[in-house]
Amino acid sequence: MEQLLTSKKLIAKVALALAVLAAVVFVCSRIGTEDVSLKAVLAGPGTQAAPNPDYEIFIRIRLPRIILAGLVGAALACAGVVFQVLLRNPLADPYILGISSGAGLGAIIAVISGFNWTLWGRSPIAVFAFGGALGTVWLVWFIGRLTGKFHVTGLLLAGVVVNAFFSALMMFLTSIAKSDQVYSTIFWLMGNMKEGDFLVLWIAAGCIIGGIVALFYIGPQLNALSFGADDAGSMGVDVVRTRTIAFGIAAGITAVAVSLSGLIGFVGLVVPHGVRLVFGPDHRQLLPLSGITGAIFLVIADTLARIVVAPAQLPVGVVTAIVGGPFFLILLVKYSRKVSWLK
Amino acid sequence: MSGIIEVDNLTFGYTSETAILKDMSFNVRPGTFVAIAGPNGAGKSTLLNLMCRALMPNSGTIRIDAAAIESYSTKALAAKVAVVRQELAPIFGFSVMETVLMARTPYYGSTGFEGRADREIANDALEATDTARFAYRPLTSLSSGERQRVFIARALAQNSLIMLLDEPTNILDLKHQVGIYDLLKTAQVEKGKTIVAVTHDINLAIQYCDEILLLGAESGYHIGKTKAVLSPEKIKEVFDVDVFAGGIGQEEFFIPLGKFAKDSIKMNKESGNI
Numbered sequence: 001m002e003q004l005l006t007s008k009k010l011i012a013k014v015a016l017a018l019a020v021l022a023a024v025v026f027v028c029s030r031i032g033t034e035d036v037s038l039k040a041v042l043a044g045p046g047t048q049a050a051p052n053p054d055y056e057i058f059i060r061i062r063l064p065r066i067i068l069a070g071l072v073g074a075a076l077a078c079a080g081v082v083f084q085v086l087l088r089n090p091l092a093d094p095y096i097l098g099i100s101s102g103a104g105l106g107a108i109i110a111v112i113s114g115f116n117w118t119l120w121g122r123s124p125i126a127v128f129a130f131g132g133a134l135g136t137v138w139l140v141w142f143i144g145r146l147t148g149k150f151h152v153t154g155l156l157l158a159g160v161v162v163n164a165f166f167s168a169l170m171m172f173l174t175s176i177a178k179s180d181q182v183y184s185t186i187f188w189l190m191g192n193m194k195e196g197d198f199l200v201l202w203i204a205a206g207c208i209i210g211g212i213v214a215l216f217y218i219g220p221q222l223n224a225l226s227f228g229a230d231d232a233g234s235m236g237v238d239v240v241r242t243r244t245i246a247f248g249i250a251a252g253i254t255a256v257a258v259s260l261s262g263l264i265g266f267v268g269l270v271v272p273h274g275v276r277l278v279f280g281p282d283h284r285q286l287l288p289l290s291g292i293t294g295a296i297f298l299v300i301a302d303t304l305a306r307i308v309v310a311p312a313q314l315p316v317g318v319v320t321a322i323v324g325g326p327f328f329l330i331l332l333v334k335y336s337r338k339v340s341w342l343k
Numbered sequence: 344m345s346g347i348i349e350v351d352n353l354t355f356g357y358t359s360e361t362a363i364l365k366d367m368s369f370n371v372r373p374g375t376f377v378a379i380a381g382p383n384g385a386g387k388s389t390l391l392n393l394m395c396r397a398l399m400p401n402s403g404t405i406r407i408d409a410a411a412i413e414s415y416s417t418k419a420l421a422a423k424v425a426v427v428r429q430e431l432a433p434i435f436g437f438s439v440m441e442t443v444l445m446a447r448t449p450y451y452g453s454t455g456f457e458g459r460a461d462r463e464i465a466n467d468a469l470e471a472t473d474t475a476r477f478a479y480r481p482l483t484s485l486s487s488g489e490r491q492r493v494f495i496a497r498a499l500a501q502n503s504l505i506m507l508l509d510e511p512t513n514i515l516d517l518k519h520q521v522g523i524y525d526l527l528k529t530a531q532v533e534k535g536k537t538i539v540a541v542t543h544d545i546n547l548a549i550q551y552c553d554e555i556l557l558l559g560a561e562s563g564y565h566i567g568k569t570k571a572v573l574s575p576e577k578i579k580e581v582f583d584v585d586v587f588a589g590g591i592g593q594e595e596f597f598i599p600l601g602k603f604a605k606d607s608i609k610m611n612k613e614s615g616n617i
Contacts, residue, residue: 003479004440007456085435220448220455226435227445230397231428235501236421236449281435284455 005282013285017292024296025070028303029062033310036062064201068260069193069302069316070295071201073267075208075257077275077294078215080268081286082250085222086243087152094254094268097159098136101166103258106132108173108185125188130259136162137251191264191317193302204256211253212291218242219284226281264317266324267294274331297324345409346370347504347537348394353403355386355393362401363389369556369566373504376531376538378548378569381558382582387541388429390558391507394539395426408504418449425498427491427508436481439493443468446500468500472526488519495526499534506530508540512547520544524551545573546596557581573597 030036036058045059046052079094087096106128113124140158147154174182215222221242224232233239257264271294272286279285298316301323305316348371356362363386371377379387392398393405396412405412407423415423425446437445446468447461457465469475472492482490491511498506508527512520528551530536542548548555549569557565557572559581565572575588578597586597587606600607 004444004462005456007454217455220445220451223437223441224445224448226437227442230392231426233397233417234395234421234424234426235446235497236418238417276435281437282441 005285010285010288013279014288014292017289017296021070021292021296021299024299025066028299029058029066031303031307032057032062033307064198065193065302066299067201067205069298071204071208072193072257072261072264073271073294073296073298074212074291075253075294076264076268077271077290077297078212078287079250079254079257081272081283081290082215082222082246083268084272085226085283086246086250087156088226088228089152089156090273091269093265094250094257095263095265097140097155097251098162098166099133099251099254099258100263101163101170102136102139103129103133103255104185104189104263105166105170105173106130106135107188107262108170108177111181111185111188112173112177114181126259129188129262130255133255133258134251136166137255141247187315188262190315191262191320192313192315193261193305200260204260207256208253211249212287215246215249216284216287218245219282219287222246222283223281262315262317264298264320266317266320267298270320270324270328271297274328277331277334347373347408348539349404349406350394351404351406353393353400353405355389355398355400357389359401364393365563366403367564368403369564371537371539371554373537374531374535375553376528376551377540378545378552378555379539379541379558380543380545380548380555381564382560385558385560387558388509390556391426391509391539391541395424395507396420397426421449421501421503423503424505424507425501425503427494427498427506427511429509429513436483438479438481439474439485439496440465440469440478442482442493443474443497443500446497464502465496465500468496471499471529472496488515488522491515491519491523492526495523499530503536505537505539508538510541510543513543520547527551545578549573549594549596570595 030038034057036054040052040054041058043052043055045055076094080092083092083094083096084090086092089096107125109132110124110128140155140162143158143162144151144155147158174185177185221232221237224235224237225239225242229239229243232242254268272290275290275293276286279289298320301319302316304323305314305319308314308319346369350370351368353364353367354362355364363384367390379390381387389398393400394407394412396415399413407415407420412420443465444457444461447457447464450461451457466475469478472495474489474492474496477485477489482493485493495506495508495511498508506527511527512523515523524547527538527540531538540548540552545555552569554567555569555572557577559565562580565577565581573595575586575597578584578586582599584599584601585607586599588595588597590596
C-alpha cells in the first residue's frame with residue numbers, strides 16, 4: 001500500500017538523487033575532447049611558467065560548465081513546477097508568461113547596440129536578457145492583475161500576447177540587423193552553456209539554490225493551491241502571500257538561468273512532469289526531486305552537446321528537445337493512468 | 344439569541360448598479376442545520392461565498408462567532424468556517440489521504456510536515472465519512488459520491504465550528520444523496536457543528552434541516568423552521584412553480600408539477616379546465 005510522505009523518506013530520496021547527480025557529474029567531467037587524467041588534476045595548478053594543462057581544463061573549463069548546466073537545469077525544472085501549479089495548467093513551463101521573448105528582446109537589443117562592457121564578467125547580452133526577462137514578467141503580472149484579482153486565464157492571455165508582441169519586435173530587430181549580429185543572437189536563443197567565471201557561478205548558485213529551498217518551504221501551501229485559490233483560502237492558506245512568493249521566486253530563478261545560458265527549452269516542461277508521474281504530485285517532494293533531476297538532465301544534455309559533433313558544439317537547447325521529447329512520450333504512455341488531467 | 348453567524352443589513356452585487364442580495368439580516372444559531380434554497384441566480388452561492396469571505400459585502404456586516412468576519416486572519420477564519428464547494432476538480436492526482444491532510448496545512452510546523460495529531464484528525468475524518476477504505480487511492484479514481492465524501496472529510500479535518508456546503512448532492516443518485524445528508528446530520532448531532540448547505544432539493548432539506556433560508560430572485564427572502572417557511576404558496580411565490588403537497592409521515596413534502604406533467608393533465612381534465 002502506498003504510504004504518506006514523511007520527512008525521513010524525503011531525506012532518503014533526496015540523498016539518493018544527490019548521489020546520482022554526483023555520479024553523473026563525475027562521469028560527465030571525465031568525458032570530453034581532451035582526455036584529462038585525474039591524477040594530473042590533483043597535482044594542482046602548476047606554476048606560472050609551467051601551468052598544468054589537465055588542471056586548467058578540468059577546474060577552469062569543464063567543471064564550471066558542468067556546475068552551470070546543473071544550476072540552470074535545477075532552476076528551470078523548479079520554475080516549471082511552480083508555474084504549472086500556480087496557473088493550474090499542465091502545459092505551463094517557465095517561459096509561458098513571456099520570459100523567453102523578454103529575454104530574447106533584451107539580448108538582441110544588447111547585440112545590436114554593440115555594447116562593449118562587462119558586468120561581473122558577464123556580457124551585455126546576459127545583463128540585458130536578465131532585465132528583459134524580469135521586466136516582461138512584471139508587465140504580464142501587472143496586466144494580469146488589471147483583468148482581476150488573479151485570473152489565471154487573464155494572466156495566461158497576457159503572457160501569450162506579450163510573448164507574441166515581443167517576438168515580433170525581436171524579428172523586426174533581427175531583420176534590420178547585420179548578419180553576423182543575427183547569427184550570435186540566434187545562437188544565444190538556442191541556449192548554450194558557456195564557461196563563465198567563478199564569481200558569477202557563486203552568485204547564480206546562491207540565487208538558484210536559495211530560491212529552491214524557499215520554494216520547498218511553501219510546498220504544503222502549493223499543494224493546497226492546486227485545488228484552486230478559493231479552496232486553498234478556506235483551508236487557511238494565505239493565497240496572496242503564497243502566490244506572490246512562488247511567482248517571484250520562479251520568475252527570478254528563470255531570469256537568472258536565462259541570462260546564464262540563453263533559452264533552453266523542454267527542461268522546465270519535461271522534468272516536472274516526469275518526476276510527478278513517477279513520484280506523485282506532493283510539492284514538498286516534487287520540488288527538490290525536480291531540481292536535482294533537472295540538473296542531472298541538463299548536465300547529461302550539455303555533455304552530449306559537447307561531444308556529439310566534437311570539436312564543434314551543438315546548442316544544448318537542441319539536445320534537450322531531441323532527447324527530452326521521446327523520453328517524455330515514453331513516460332507519458334507508461335504512467336498515464338496515474339494522472340488525472342490526461343483523462 | 345445571538346447566532347454563530349450574524350448577518351446584518353447585508354447588500355452585495357457583482358456590479359455596483361445591481362445588487363443580487365439586498366439588505367439581508369438573519370442569524371444562524373450554533374449547532375443548527377440550515378438549508379439555503381431558491382431559484383437559479385437568486386444568490387445562494389454568492390451568500391455562501393460571503394459567509395466564508397471569498398467575497399466581501401458592499402455594505403452591511405457579517406459576524407462569525409461574535410467577531411466581524413474581516414477581523415480574522417486566514418488561518419483563524421479556517422478554524423471557524425470550512426467550505427465544501429461544487430465540483431472540485433484537482434489538477435494533479437493527489438490521494439484521498441493527501442487531500443484530507445491538506446486541511447491541516449496551516450498547522451504544519453516549520454518542517455513542512457504534518458504532526459501525529461494532524462494524522463489522527465485526518466484519520467478520524469476518513470473514518471467518519473467511510474472513506475478510509477480508499478485512503479491511498481487517487482482522488483480521480485473515485486466516483487462522484489465517494490469524492491464528495493472525501494471533500495466533506497477534508498472539511499471535517501479542518502475542525503471548524505461551521506461547515507458551508509454548496510449543493511453537496513446535486514450530482515448524486517438517491518442513495519448517495521441521503522448518504523451525504525446522514526453524514527452531515529451526524530456531524531451536526533455528534534460534533535455540534537453548525538451546517539449551512541445550499542440545495543435545490545427542498546424535500547431533503549425538510550427531512551434533515553432545522554431551518555431553511557428561502558432566497559427569491561426578486562421576492563426577498565424568508566427564513567425560519569422548515570415547516571413554518573415552506574408552503575405551496577411560498578414555493579409558488581419564490582420558484583414560480585405549482586407544487587403538489589402531501590405527507591406520509593410527520594413532514595410535508597412538495598413535488599413540482601409543470602403544465603404537461605402527467606398528473607397535471609389528469610387533474611386539469613378532472614376539473615374541466617381542458
